[in-house]
Amino acid sequence: MEIPYTPQLFDIPINIHLISEYLSFFVGFQFYRMLKKRQVDPIDSNNRLSIILGAAIGAFLGSRIIGFLENPTLDIDSVIQLYNNKTIMGGLFGGLLGVEITKLFIKEKKSSGDLFVFPLMLGIGIGRIGCFLSGVNEFTYGKPTNFFMGMDLGDGVFRHPTSLYEILFLIGLAFVLYQVKQRITLENGTLFKLFMLSYFGFRFIIEFIKPNVFFILHLSSIQWLCITCWLYYSKSIIKLSKQCLQENTTITTSH
Template sequence: MYPTLGDLLGFGLPVDTHGFFVLLGVLAAAAVFVHEARRRGQTDERILYVVMGALVGGAVFMRLGTWLQHVDLRQNASLAEQWLYGNRSILGGLVGAWLGVHVAKRLTGYRTRTGDLFAPAVALGMAIGRVGCLLTEQPGTPTGLPWGITLDDAAAARTGMPAGVPLHPSFAYEIAFHLVAFAAIWWWLRRRSLPPGETFVWYVAAYAVFRFLVEFVRGNEVAWAGLTRPQLFLLATIPLVLARILWQVRRGAYRGATVSTGSTTEGVPV
């Protein structure tokens, strides 16, 4: 475990590991987003407000996404306590970013779909940001697999996990997923003429299913019926996302999808 990365420029200021990789992920995502926007010709200045909406919405919901943990509201932390000391939620951040984008579009009148710009950017940003989680947070449940992470006494005491016991590197699984997703979007899906915005929907659907499964080895608190709170949230949202994809399929939205082959395109089934 590496909660800090040493001193910043030798001035005696510790660099928070988690924050450093989150910032690195945001910068990488921004670079990919700008590249895709230019490649697709989406250079309307209003798109900057859409990005700001995503960042603000994601930041707010990431911090407050774990606030409502008890039906009795008196058992939850105050909003101020949650903001200052509460756990961060990637799922909450994604929901907040989605809401922020739609609010920004409504305020600015920007109507062009932006999901195809966000999909590769978010995938790469998530892969990099999760490195910070891997280096600082509770790895996962005990495992007999050879790639398990074994904590020393100090790391075990800090994370509340047993020392000397191999643990699932659940965040490494997520990093691998997002890297594969980024590669698939960058070299395959972006070459296909899918309906505008659908690339992001596919990515979110795939991540939601993957995250539901990886929660079984994450080690989060079981909330109800053997499921964690993220799994309960996903149990309600996955059918909605899959239903949207099915609706698009049934209305024939993917029927005319094409794949680029040099300077020409040929129809392919999807």
């Protein structure tokens, strides 16, 4: 199989990235519905629907705005580019803001993100398969490299397969978060915060091996968004750090 991979149906080329994107939404949402049936949701159905709507609107706007800022232009095609360019990073953070704004309006104080964690990781992973198969046709490939995992993604140059790196990271993160969820009683909402902090931390690092446009302090718009996310959760980081120190101190004392 050659990359970029372009399957055909009745001699019509199929956009594998678009197919994987739609599939990621469908499978991720079905997985969310399955988990919701198996778990007790602390938020009632009406408020949960409002939260999902707020997340969808915020994700749509955030994904387009950050996607545009990855390589901004001010020509006549900027409006079309704003609609077509999108990134999961902007979608996640925009969705987060959309949820928080919605919760203010409906006066919902319970944390709502934990149910989305594993469906989000599954959806992102499926989407990244499409990115990988699209090769250099999608702006998700890495810089040229001599690293043993370097691959020809369609332009004759061995590059970092950053989409594959991300898939491997998500598999590892899913395993770790599942173990944490099974073994530790977490405050509601903590699992989602751990996911966001971990994923945004990974993306901050991986952006250095992608051919990005770097702005202030040689950081890309995605990396500045990662920093913004960490600042947003700064109080949670301090709180989680204190809890870990207390637990380690308790374990050490008991031994």
